[in-house]
Amino acid sequence: MTKQLTLLVLLLLLNSCGIFKSYEKYPKREFRGVWIATVVNIDWPKNGNDTADKQKADYLKILDFYEKENYNAVIVQVRAAGDAFYQSDYAPYSRFLTGKEGTPPKWNTDVLDWMINEAHVRGMEFHAWLNPYRATFDENFEVLSETHDYCTHPEWIVHYGKKNYYNPGLPEVRNHFSKIIEELVSSYDVDAIHFDDYFYPYTIQDAVFNDSLAFETYAEQGQTIDDWRRSNIDSLVKQSHETIKSIKPWVQFGISPFGVWKNNSTDPKGSDTKAGQTTYEDLYADPLLWMQKGWIDYLAPQVYWSMELPVASHRKIVDWWSKNNYNTNLYVGNGPYKIRNNSDKAWDDIEEIPNQIELARETPEIQGNIMFSAKSLMKDNDDVVEYMHKKYYKKPALNPVSTLSKNHTTRTPKLLATSKTDSELILEFNDLNEIRFALFYTSGIRVKKTYDIKKLRHKIYVDNHSKTVRIPLEQLRKKYNAITFLDVYGKETTPIIFNLKQVNK
Template identity: 65%
Template sequence: MTKFFLLLLSFAALISCSSLQSYNKHPKTEFRGVWIATVVNIDWPKNGLDEIEKQKKDYLEILDFYQNLNFNAVIVQIRTAGDSFYRSEYAPWSRFLTGKEGKAPKENFDVLGWMINEAHSRGMEFHAWLNPYRATFDLKTEVLSPTHDFNLHPEWMVKYGKKYYYNPGLPEVQEKMVSIMKEVVADYDIDAIHFDDYFYPYKIKDKVFQDSSCYEFYKRPKQSIADWRRSNIDSLVKKTYRTIKKEKPWVQFGISPFGVWKNKSTDPKGSDTKAGQTTYEDLYADPLLWMKKGWVDYLIPQVYWSMDLPVASHSKIVDWWAQNKSNSNLYIGNGAYKIRNNSDHAWQKKKELPNQLKLARNTQQMSGNAFFSAKSLMKNNSDVVKYIKRKYYKKAALTPISSLTKNTFNEVKVQVSKHSEEKIEFTVNSPQKLRYAIIYDSGKKTKLTYPTTKLLNKTFIDDSSIFSISKSEFKGKKHIAITFINYYGRESKPTVLKIKND
């Protein structure tokens, strides 16, 4: 009996420890992202005809809202449909930014550079979101710039439904897309290139994507059109990843595929869902292969359904992705836009979205979440926002490191170099580029690591070896621990410094 009782206690302890390990109230690293959609001015700018100062104000309102919620990344759409939100050799200025396609912002204002700096200054990563294959948003081609690819390369275009698309099967199209990604990475201080779920377009009943002649010309022997299409997408993903890493190896590459890879009804390896379309069979995208091959740093499957929706349960799909994760980081995309705005009554509940965050945090293979889209929580549903802040995002979190990065962090030397009435100045010496300085509350002794509950400040560092922090941030502390985040997202060993707060 005694032996049995001891075994029972051991088992209970094991279960208890497992439970504690599976849920961390204040994780040190967790991706907390939000998509800022610019196509047809969904989130920003509110109108392409707005003055630039109004657009700046609206963008900062988004950043400040999500900074207050302790988010650490924004995913901003900078290419919507063959256009750009930055000066590009390969695409005209977007009409969603300036009101007229091809028209530059006043005084040649560098919109993208400014947006990136404002995100970084708030401790947030900037993921540049580009839609590769959508060429137009509608059939109103008369509004397109003479330099739009629809006019320069009509042979690249495929009309499907009420839009035009680039033909992914053409080598020239792939080459163009890779050049676009290279340009953004080379010219801007972004943290990631991001693709969404639009590869081959979602299927429309009784419509055929007219690429059969291209297929016949480029296919391999005995290759089906479905496999050929997937190979085209695979090729772009692989080339984009390699181009990014060659240009700036610290810049990540992430993709947000449609949430259902395959239904179990068509493949035993698929999820227990009844999705009308799937990413593998209908969009011709194979994110499982991209993870396996190490072509992406992260995936954010768009699991925009409620927890227990019969045809596509959020909880079942999250579990499926967890079981099929390999190599890359894995986050979950949440449909915040559905809160109290959907026929599925589950979204009427205050805790629907928070319960999805809880599920992701309790799932070992998941490392965070991203919300679509930015405006969803800003004007309505304040009760949901308050609950999320109090229950899940009360403390800040650092962004996860790409599991594919090989970078190591050498020692960083830092010292207090100057005191004033208002701020403390630090001098830093590092053999590699630094992105942020992290200040923790500490005692006299240095620890190996500090939890985010001790975090006092996260400061963006430019190329200078000197930076300063307001004394108000130290809250009367006598000792602080300071670490640094490099461009790869790694945190250095802490250094404890004594400071004066008189």
């Protein structure tokens, strides 16, 4: 009896230490993203009239903060309201960047190219976040550039509430947006194109979205206006997918819809929620179809409610999406902007967001989280950040492998030569054309098939136009090290071992 009691106590102690948790304490792969919102200067820049140096410094503060917290992706809003954070033939420069719409920034470099590179050198993916259909943020029309689509193509625009929207029912609007995506993907080294939840606008009581003429012109015989509107969004998603893949097949396409597809009160397939609006019925978006058709590479539903909120429980919604996921990577969009800033007092609990991360970890179908938005964890919530870091983000993690990788094979680059200076190791390879990052691990004399994330010493961005990888000696073990590569699809190559002591100067 005494032996049985001792065994029981030991099992309870082990369980309390997390030994029997269903998730890894240090997962090798996990998406850890953060949205950087630029519309009305939510996160960055602080002000469109700030100097270039201040705007750069403020952007780097965000990157450095999240690099320290072991995040591996930034989702940066580069089109907020018919504008652009880069030089475009199809949209004026954003006033949120330059202070005056259409005025070029006074930077000494290409803004977006610099932003992407600064993310990459910190080991982060850069996802270019576009808002397809919001044309203006308010009714302050005098601030618009004369080249804004509101001025040049008023026939594309629908006024609704206090904003203006592109009419999703017009083929020329979708074609215009395809050109925007084509320009962006062709010109910049982005890892993904990202849409948020704004398709048709959220319903405003007694307001009418006046697209009746487009409906009469383009709807199929017998098609209801609701089904026609959904078909318009489907066409946008399909066309965007095809445009991206025709240019750079490895660039991902991700969408972050509103968290509730349907309530089960209107459809038995819906979630056990009582959301006032739903993504299918009010925003006319059908993410289930997009996944089934293979039009998107990842989905990140915005589940911005607390764990046990009666009308829309985070726990229940995450469970619903995990059971309705088809052949895509699935991430959870979390809302730390609500911490100590919401009528739902659950957000006063330091463990609310950590508990949501744990739920995602415990759910096999989910591969990570995205936080909205950048500033929410950078001020006044140090205790939450520390808690998240110690319990969940203490070690880095690689990004999930893209769903596109199954149709692609990248060969391990061949090591041709090694040398070193007093401060760095120099490795020469035959070809790094499809490589994004090099990973250096602590190793023994024998090569392993794969290395634990705890063995990772450094992740370094690789210029794929070069054949050389340089790494500071301080980042390496004095003797045996292993190097692997992540290709543009996120797949890790076979390890190569080298003995640092045998590398000559």
